[in-house]
Amino acid sequence: MRQGLTAASARRVARPTPLRQAVSDALAELIISGTLEPGQHLVEADLAEQLGVSRQPVREALQRLHTDGWVDLRPAQGAFVHVPTQEEATQLLGVRTVLETYSAQLAAQHAKPEHIERLWQLQQEGMDALAESATHRLVAANTALHTYITSVGGNDVLAELITQVGRKVRWYYTPIANSRSKGSWNEHARLIEAIAKGDPERAGEIMRKHTERTRTYRKAIEAEAASA
Template structure:
């Protein structure tokens, strides 16, 4: 599986989010390098980036492991998003361009259509794109980076159940875009607050809600992962 070296970071992150590298599993530079078909240096750079993003933890001379966020951290993640997403919406209402509006309206149109017909899984990525473009319309790269990181982590720790009312869900998206189009930043913020609070209930923790995995099981999983990497 040879991968362009400059996107090793994305590849590893995706694999972590997808569960290929399990929580707490060891990330050996040599093995990663072979797995993605690059040398150790790009791997190390990627690991530094992922460490800064909070996906891996490193101890000096002891290498990198996939992080093991607690239930508390996972909860904070959702709450952080419910705080920042409205900020993005309000900023977007002030700074959006016509091009942004066009894309947003297209996404909403598509989403509402599909929500009415197929309540299937194919509108999950649409929701992601919607929020992604919205925060980009806010014209603040750092805020956008923050929120995309948050979404990545949330996708990692939570499994998003099919939203209870997809039509309602996308109606809210539409209302937000309307407020953004009118430049009504306060209404956009309020609507987004409601929206994120409502959709937060559709997220369920991925790992055992009780107390996490035992050491025995963790080590077993680790062996499995290592074996898989060596194939």
């Protein structure tokens, strides 16, 4: 059997998932959910015991979380949950905006009819969740839509970056992320229309304003919180 394999059959069989990845995911989840609070000292031995593994995989997971920006590693002192600053949040939103804008432009350039169809499906899913006020579903639908737009663009490097940045943004803005849902999904509709027309200029511009709006919202919320 020296002949080549098709792409489908060449897909590798399930490999034993390294423990470090499971640990890394678990810790990331704990950080995002707030169980592990910003600034908290992460003691390797404790985490290892809680997760039922040795210190080794925990260390490797912490390394990964460090390069991803979730934890800070102080030499000879260990790992601490990263403390997000307001400045950092603002910068992150700016970066996300340019990345998502580019993503929308690429999508508009590469979209095919079947992609457009799928986009409208995801849009509908979001509208349904909105009607039911199902917050969790709404957030999921929002993520799914944005992710799909990026995948239509076909730039994997970009997709990877957006995923990372997106996770951080969600961490910073868990509470306010969904409050402006209605308007957000109107914008989504217009965005899909632009992509369907193959109009990168317009698609990019809509996405830019769409993501910029998070920043405006943040300011409003903060002002409100300050005066309350």
